[in-house]
Amino acid sequence: MTALTLSTAGAATLRADAIVVGVAKGAKGPVVAPGAEAVDKAFDGKLASVLETLGASGAEGEVTKLPVLSGLKAPVLLAVGLGPVPEKDATYGAEPLRRAAGVAARALSGVKKAAFALPVEASEDVEAIAEGALLGAYAFTAYQGGEKNAKKGDGPKQPLGEVALLGAKPRDKAHKAAAERAIALTEEVNRARDLVNTPPNDLTPESFAAVATAAGKENGIKVQVLDEKALAKGGYGGILGVGQGSANPPRLVKLAYTHPDAEKTLALVGKGITYDSGGISLKPAGHNETMKCDMSGAAAVFAAVVTAARLGLAVNVTGWLALAENMPSGTATRPGDVLRMYSGKTVEVLNTDAEGRLVLADALTRASEESPDAIVDVATLTGAMVLALGNRTFGIMANDEAFRTSIHEIAEEAGEASWPMPLPADLRKGMDSPTADIANMGERMGGGLVAGLFLKEFVGEGITWAHLDIAGPAFHEGAPYGYTPKGGTGASIRTLVKLAERTAAGDLG
Template sequence: MEFSIKSGNPEKQRSACIVVGVFEPRRLSPVAEQLDKISEGYISSLLRRGDLEGKTGQMLLLHQVPGVLSERVLLVGCGKERELDERQYKQIITKTIETLNESGSMEAVCFLTELHVKGRDIYWKVRQAVEATQASRYRFNKFKTRKKEPRRPLRKIVFNVPTRRELSVGEKAVQHGVAVAYGTKICRDVANMPPNYCNPSYLGEQAKELAEKHDKISVSLIDEQQMADEGMNSYLAVVRGAKNEGLMSIIDYRGANDPNAKPIVLLGKGMTFDAGGISLKPGEAMDEMKYDMCGAAAVLGVMNTVAELNLPLNVIGVLVGAENMPDGDAYRPGDILTTMSGQTVEVLNTDAEGRLVLCDALTYVERYNPDSVIDVATLTGACVIALGHHTSGLLSNHNPLAHELQNASEQADDKAWRLPLYDEYKEQLDSSFADMANIGGRPGGTITAAAFLSRFAKKYNWAHLDIAGTAWKSGKDKGATGRPVPLLSQFLINRANNESNDS
């Protein structure tokens, strides 16, 4: 898909299709009014006849509008003008792209980026339009023998900006949007792979492919023997019952002007299948436990975005690859594990395994002397109960880092909400036999899981994103969402902008 930016009058556009908005009740947007004047009232007469009311998502495709150079004009219902918000805007863009794909228009000039969206500037509107366009065109059909494709799909779209002064802003928005959308696609592709293909070794292969594409990336793989040498006994306990060996993939991007600048570390939980171990999960929807590696898939996607944008940062992505299976050699409830940090953990439930691999990874990354560490994990079902499927959970030991991530989530419209991490929650992890238990009971399950991880993240600024409710969808739209690639990409873009301003 090709994207570009233009600033021009609609009557001068010679394209397969022009896209303009109509508000309720049958109220033309300024650009639609211009086309109506050129066509001597042709569009407004159609609206008076009741062909389009302007409700959100309504579409009316017109052919050969009098006086208009373009072959088609697509009228898009935008709802009530004063109520147009971020969610409606993205829905409108998505429906527009779906309609254009079916219309046979292989190119289009879109004026919807000129609509007023409360609190959002032209950069946001163009970038979100790019990301929504790519998301709407996403299909995972790698394993389908019959692939249904549009006969004449949309191949090129031009987003119009109101004035020439905004061309450079629009072009930057396209650049960022394309990179974030591609990182999101990588995340979705890897996460949607079936577990008989996607195992920890597969994650390592994807990391190496990334290094082959980008000169600033190098990759190292930490296998089970190296983990044993490091004393990563908690990680090794989890993978003991699986045929596929655990593998930690380290993706090292060096883009900062100072090669020794402290890196930002992203840790992604990569449980390529989670059967629950001895504490076996129920059979219903267990197939969706292939998505327990969405944290690692997201880190892989973000690392690609960082490299595509050539951000002036040092960033290390860690894919914490493992499988959690029931086996004669699997770890058990009641086992006590000595972690890499030296702290001991009593296992009360083997299905709380993500924190047991992440805790050793959190200790491992201390060697990089990181500026900050962010782990991303489909960690707790409790997060789905707390925040549903719309918002990721955010917990942190450092207020400024938490605020940065919260702000980035709002900028990227990839929502996250901060939960507390008070000492009282940590008491729920008390164990009679070890330094801590791996679960703290049902109350505040998302918080106690983060409280467990926080005990291994005391030497740096740390944040935890629980994406159990946002990483994938079930039902008829089943599949990975690619979140939180936009959030983390925005966080790093903001950091890069700060670096540029400081230098």
């Protein structure tokens, strides 16, 4: 785990294995960003010219490494691009700093200590740089190398060991609070990434529930786990129907964080399909390999509740993890079967690969019984949303336009790409069933919106609700970029935590 320290030491005097500076893209070439004045002085004020000679332009995400011959205690200089020089009286902004810090942390994998001399003008900059560095330094190595190979030095390359954040004052309350928030948030985002990346033979509904139970004990969160017997007794037909084809039975986990000064309650519901084969409606070849990520919504909810507890937010946050494994077998739900849901409604299952909405429906109904001020569900729900918004943007649907807008704004502030999506009433008719109250499939076109309309049916009357479809950004299959690694990303967690903070401050949206 990468450590973070705040330091008022000068960039020229701090002992580190590498020093990181920012470079912006100016009209006439690269411009050394604030925070790197002492480093520039060590190059006789010609650092920008040296970097330009080496091909640097200051473009976002660009990395230039060069040795330091004299004037600095660090033997290596890493210049990272921040993008365009800000306009007059403007700052670089949180997201460019976050991304630059992430790029630098990844580029310095294996280094013991690096000093980050990026622009710091306010506590928001401290938080952004800390977040980016700690998220960018993430690596999932649990299944690589092995103990014997590690002793030989053949194990996986370890992440950056320590980040010293220059310009951040350890005795400044705002700077210290910003760093502490960043540490708590990124540790939980990275734990969620670990869960998403864990192979499905090791992460089952039962073992996921055990992780949540242990975290609850550590952080003062009440945890309740409903096993298959309790689910059957309670009538959770959706969760049971999805999980009945697997040798690993389903679970519904409730995490409840409460604060004595809380005036509002936020309920978060997460889809937790620990592996999705599609069931009897088996996925085609090429679509199964990454389906361990289908529990990313539950991982996000879990991380958000734990982060709220660690930050001591004055809001009650309840998390519901709907956990199941969707497998084909002689006991699996068949297309054409009818399930009686926890709400009492019946659902005709036309496609067993539209299973996420079934487990979420039961959890949404159960969460509604406690009359929270708002419910937000998170799920890798539809391929249609990926087709609509791509791999880096999640969709937001809601039964309240102002709430949908608020979440979109919060996501933007948190640095997560999202887009408001409609819930067209005319698409509801496509889910009419001649046999049951509703079918789990509707029109093919607008499939992501159809799924949202299905979930809306199971939200309690009068409760503000939003649905985040994170199917695109939850699992990244390409090369790492910014602070985003290959594999599980922890999508939507930062948005959920900021929503909880806004709610604690009296602004639910």
